[in-house]
Amino acid sequence: xxxxxxxxxxxxxxxxxxxxxxxxxxxxxxxxxxxxxxxxxxxxxxxxxxxxxxxxxxxxxxxxxxxxxxxxxxxxxxxxxxxxxxxxxxxxxxxxxxxxxxxxxxxxxxxxxxxxxxxxxxxxxxxxxxxxxxxxxxxxxxxxxxxxxxxxxxxxxxxxxxxxxxxxxxxxxxxxxxxxxxxxxxxxxxxxxxxxxxxxxxxxxxxxxxxxxxxxxxxxxxxxxxxxxxxxxxxxxxxxxxxxxxxxxxxxxxxxxxxxxxxxxxxxxxxxxxxx
Amino acid sequence: xxxxxxxxxxxxxxxxxxxxxxxxxxxxxxxxxxxxxxxxxxxxxxxxxxxxxxxxxxxxxxxxxxxxxxxxxxxxxxxxxxxxxxxxxxxxxxxxxxxxxxxxxxxxxxxxxxxxxxxxxxxxxxxxxxx
Amino acid sequence: xxxxxxxxxxxxxxxxxxxxxxxxxxxxxxxxxxxxxxxxxxxxxxxxxxxxxxxxxxxxxxxxxxxxxxxxxxxxxxxxxxxxxxxxxxxxxxxxxxxxxxxxxxxxxxxxxxxxxxxxxxxxxxxxxxxxxxxxxxxxxxxxxxxxxxxxxxxxxxxxxxxxxxxxxxxxxxxxxxxxxxxxxxxxxxxxxxxxxxxxxxxxxxxxxxxxxxxxxxxxxxxxxxxxxxxxxxxxxxxxxxxxxxxxxxxxxxxxxxxxxxxxxxxxxxxxxxxxxxxxxxxxxxxxxxxxxxxxxxxxxxxxxxxxxxxxxxxxxxxxxxxxxxxxxxxxxxxxxxxxxxxxxxxxxxxxxxxxxxxxxxxxxxxxxxxxxxxxxxxxxxxxxxxxxxxxxxxxxxxxxxxxxxxxxxxxxxxxxxxxxxxxxxxxxxxxxxxxxxxxxxxxxxxxxxxxxxxxxx
Numbered sequence: 001x002x003x004x005x006x007x008x009x010x011x012x013x014x015x016x017x018x019x020x021x022x023x024x025x026x027x028x029x030x031x032x033x034x035x036x037x038x039x040x041x042x043x044x045x046x047x048x049x050x051x052x053x054x055x056x057x058x059x060x061x062x063x064x065x066x067x068x069x070x071x072x073x074x075x076x077x078x079x080x081x082x083x084x085x086x087x088x089x090x091x092x093x094x095x096x097x098x099x100x101x102x103x104x105x106x107x108x109x110x111x112x113x114x115x116x117x118x119x120x121x122x123x124x125x126x127x128x129x130x131x132x133x134x135x136x137x138x139x140x141x142x143x144x145x146x147x148x149x150x151x152x153x154x155x156x157x158x159x160x161x162x163x164x165x166x167x168x169x170x171x172x173x174x175x176x177x178x179x180x181x182x183x184x185x186x187x188x189x190x191x192x193x194x195x196x197x198x199x200x201x202x203x204x205x206x207x208x209x210x211x212x213x214x215x216x217x218x219x220x221x222x223x224x225x226x227x228x229x230x231x232x233x234x235x236x237x238x239x240x241x242x243x244x245x246x247x248x249x250x251x252x253x254x255x256x257x258x259x260x261x262x263x264x265x266x267x268x269x270x271x272x273x274x275x276x
Numbered sequence: 277x278x279x280x281x282x283x284x285x286x287x288x289x290x291x292x293x294x295x296x297x298x299x300x301x302x303x304x305x306x307x308x309x310x311x312x313x314x315x316x317x318x319x320x321x322x323x324x325x326x327x328x329x330x331x332x333x334x335x336x337x338x339x340x341x342x343x344x345x346x347x348x349x350x351x352x353x354x355x356x357x358x359x360x361x362x363x364x365x366x367x368x369x370x371x372x373x374x375x376x377x378x379x380x381x382x383x384x385x386x387x388x389x390x391x392x393x394x395x396x397x398x399x400x401x402x403x404x405x406x407x
Numbered sequence: 408x409x410x411x412x413x414x415x416x417x418x419x420x421x422x423x424x425x426x427x428x429x430x431x432x433x434x435x436x437x438x439x440x441x442x443x444x445x446x447x448x449x450x451x452x453x454x455x456x457x458x459x460x461x462x463x464x465x466x467x468x469x470x471x472x473x474x475x476x477x478x479x480x481x482x483x484x485x486x487x488x489x490x491x492x493x494x495x496x497x498x499x500x501x502x503x504x505x506x507x508x509x510x511x512x513x514x515x516x517x518x519x520x521x522x523x524x525x526x527x528x529x530x531x532x533x534x535x536x537x538x539x540x541x542x543x544x545x546x547x548x549x550x551x552x553x554x555x556x557x558x559x560x561x562x563x564x565x566x567x568x569x570x571x572x573x574x575x576x577x578x579x580x581x582x583x584x585x586x587x588x589x590x591x592x593x594x595x596x597x598x599x600x601x602x603x604x605x606x607x608x609x610x611x612x613x614x615x616x617x618x619x620x621x622x623x624x625x626x627x628x629x630x631x632x633x634x635x636x637x638x639x640x641x642x643x644x645x646x647x648x649x650x651x652x653x654x655x656x657x658x659x660x661x662x663x664x665x666x667x668x669x670x671x672x673x674x675x676x677x678x679x680x681x682x683x684x685x686x687x688x689x690x691x692x693x694x695x696x697x698x699x700x701x702x703x704x705x706x707x708x709x710x711x712x713x714x715x716x717x718x719x720x721x722x723x724x725x726x727x728x729x730x731x732x733x734x735x736x737x738x739x740x741x742x743x744x745x746x747x748x749x750x751x752x753x754x755x756x757x758x759x760x761x762x763x764x765x766x767x768x769x770x771x772x773x774x775x776x777x778x779x780x781x782x783x784x785x786x787x788x789x790x791x792x793x794x795x796x797x798x799x800x801x802x803x804x805x806x807x808x809x810x811x812x813x814x815x816x817x818x819x820x821x822x823x824x825x826x827x828x829x830x831x832x833x834x835x836x837x838x839x840x841x842x843x844x845x846x847x848x849x850x851x852x853x854x855x856x857x858x859x860x861x862x863x864x865x
Contacts, residue, residue, distance in 0.1 A: 005551075005554060010551050011532050011533075014798060015525050015526065015529055015552070015798045015801060018525065020548070055635070056638075083632065083636040086636050087639060087641075089570060102632045103633065103636040106640070108569070122624070122629075122633075125623040125636075126564060126567055126569065126623075128568065141623050141624075144564075145564040145567065145622045145623065163622040164563065164564055164622040166564075183618055185607075185609055204609060205610065263614050265455070265595075266451070266452070268450065268454065271455075271777050
């Protein structure tokens with residue numbers, strides 16, 4: 001591997017004067033495909049039985065089918081195995097008929113995934129983009145550290161949903177456990193049912209909308225005011241996934257960061273900038 | 277912090293953005309230079325973005341809902357998480373008058389850049405990707 | 408007008424008046440302790456700083472080599488081969504092969520400048536060894552210039568990107584660090600620029616305290632599954648390393664082994680940080696000489712030596728420290744702070760005015776957390792960053808890595824080894840009772856290993 005980078009001259013370029021500044025080129029091509037992604041066709045469909053396969057074999061099978069140009073894949077009998085459908089970094093329609101174990105659909109960027117059953121802990125963790133829709137319930141740390149995309153659970157979820165959330169939308173049709181949105185940084189979380197205690201604890205930013213009762217807010221989580229634009233956006237988002245707010249979108253409780261924890265250190269004299 | 281984002285050109289006119297005493301003491305603007313919680317106004321969506329959404333098989337902007345136009349050292353720029361840097365908008369490009377319009381432009385430019393072979397990730401994947 | 412040259416007057420040294428009525432001074436409430444209490448009484452918070460611990464602990468200087476004389480055959484110091492090739496994760500599909508037993512540990516872009524990161528990358532590449540992304544994500548140029556590169560999966564997951572994970576030659580799970588075991592990372596607002604902030608999906612200028620726990624797993628059972636997930640995302644190709652701060656090392660390493668990694672990295676309490684509470688750096692963790700022995704024992708007891716690599720970092724200053732750590736049981740060594748010193752940390756370069764800009768003399772600076780690094784290493788300030796020429800700095804990093812290697816080879820050859828990895832505890836003796844007890848090697852000149860009657864020969 002080092003050989004290839006060496007041939008590409010990466011280890012002999014002059015470093016001085018290098019900058020990180022980059023410019024958009026107005027003549028940039030329209031490609032709609034990550035340069036190393038498989039070129040798949042949504043109308044080309046494949047099905048396979050994951051029952052006898054190990055998680056590694058399932059993930060290899062998915063890559064093999066995408067390599068053949070299949071843009072729609074149906075997986076049967078995933079058997080609640082862990083780390084299934086992990087690391088999918090491109091457009092794909094994946095229908096999973098059954099339930100997943102821990103870390104299902106983790107580290108993905110782009111695919112549309114529907115899961116007819118349940119999911120274990122840390123589903124879709126660190127997702128960058130795409131959609132994951134779960135018809136039944138989900139375990140704890142659902143959508144941990146996600147950075148983008150829509151993650152939807154139509155049933156109830158465990159604790160610590162959207163912990164360290166960095167973007168995207170997490171949508172819960174039912175109830176959620178304690179510490180949801182812990183250290184949330186950005187993005188939106190919608191809990192249509194009740195939310196457990198310490199909601200939004202130590203959140204830096206982002207927004208949480210709750211339809212049911214809130215057992216308690218965490219440190220530095222405060223109520224915010226809903227805007228008309230948010231109402232429109234929420235109505236559109238819920239409609240997309242066939243969900244409804246129990247008392248209407250306008251009556252969702254909005255939780256935001258109080259931002260009191262952003263800078264709670266007073267400065268020592270040596271920590272102040274001296275103008276150079 | 278929200279008052280800072282009201283003037284859409286604030287950080288073009290004032291690159292440093294050091295208003296508060298603490299900002300001056302640490303020599304660093306505190307907070308975002310755009311409204312990070314602003315949800316997109318779908319009435320402003322562009323044909324290019326509609327084409328992208330259709331291609332991906334989504335019904336809305338998905339991850340692009342979190343993409344906004346920001347400002348680096350007084351220049352309008354967009355942050356690309358795949359190269360972990362602000363990508364500067366060419367000065368000849370006319371900016372829309374409001375943040376919603378600018379955000380839509382940012383989304384278009386970012387998609388084109390990320391999908392391009394000029395993106396830094398392209399060379400890196402050729403050099404270092406193993407499978 | 409010629410001016411007569413006059414020799415400068417020698418200033419007579421004033422003899423200090425000794426206060427003969429004074430009883431003495433406290434070794435517990437020293438002037439520094441008293442000043443610290445005064446400052447904290449004003450601040451109302453713990454004090455942050457960079458660097459490593461200040462207090463004296465048993466460490467590498469308390470061990471000495473027992474080279475060959477008549478009882479052992481020595482290797483010709485400057486001519487005969489002494490191998491240095493180092494493998495991390497021998498059981499992985501693509502083990503990480505280093506030309507030397509030392510690599511550059513993870514230090515974030517944010518804590519360090521862009522120039523420092525690319526200089527470390529190039530310097531390590533020149534020496535045939537690896538670097539690591541550290542917290543906060545990959546900067547493309549660091550990956551570009553590093554021929555061998557670890558991608559860190561850290562608690563905060565700042566900037567974690569599966570596209571970048573696919574580029575890695577190894578993935579390191581950061582679970583703790585020796586300097587502040589049990590705490591997450593720190594980056595003060597002064598260094599959280601717009602770029603650093605966006606990489607981490609945070610607002611600029613805030614005091615950033617990273618989580619201490621991973622978001623998606625809580626204990627070793629979950630971690631085993633998390634490792635499996637990363638293996639799936641990387642096609643089971645690259646080694647997975649777990650980085651632990653040294654605390655209950657024997658038990659921690661046994662639990663880490665159970666999780667199925669390819670490598671375990673132990674960070675001794677001598678390790679440094681770019682920012683952390685002063686008290687955490689002083690009062691958490693255990694020294695490297697104890698940690699390595701405990702870790703190796705855990706690997707031996709579970710029959711995993713030779714399958715799972717053991718990496719050590721913390722307080723490594725020279726090739727002798729490298730050789731001692733290898734002798735105690737490490738397979739590879741990672742360095743952080745000493746590599747920054749190779750970049751220029753605490754050097755009185757002409758462009759810098761330490762006393763004016765930092766309020767301390769060069770050699771005494773521990774103010775990495777302020778972002779005002781006078782030599783452009785631990786800063787994001789564009790004016791200060793210009794003081795670091797990355798090409799020259801890369802050469803220095805290479806020279807230092809090379810020196811560490813040849814110094815370690817020198818010690819290995821003197822002890823009769825043709826491979827630095829053949830060094831063993833038997834090659835060492837302790838200079839203090841504490842070091843003997845911790846490193847489990849005999850006190851110099853005796854056959855007595857403190858606390859280990861089973862290892863003592865009379």
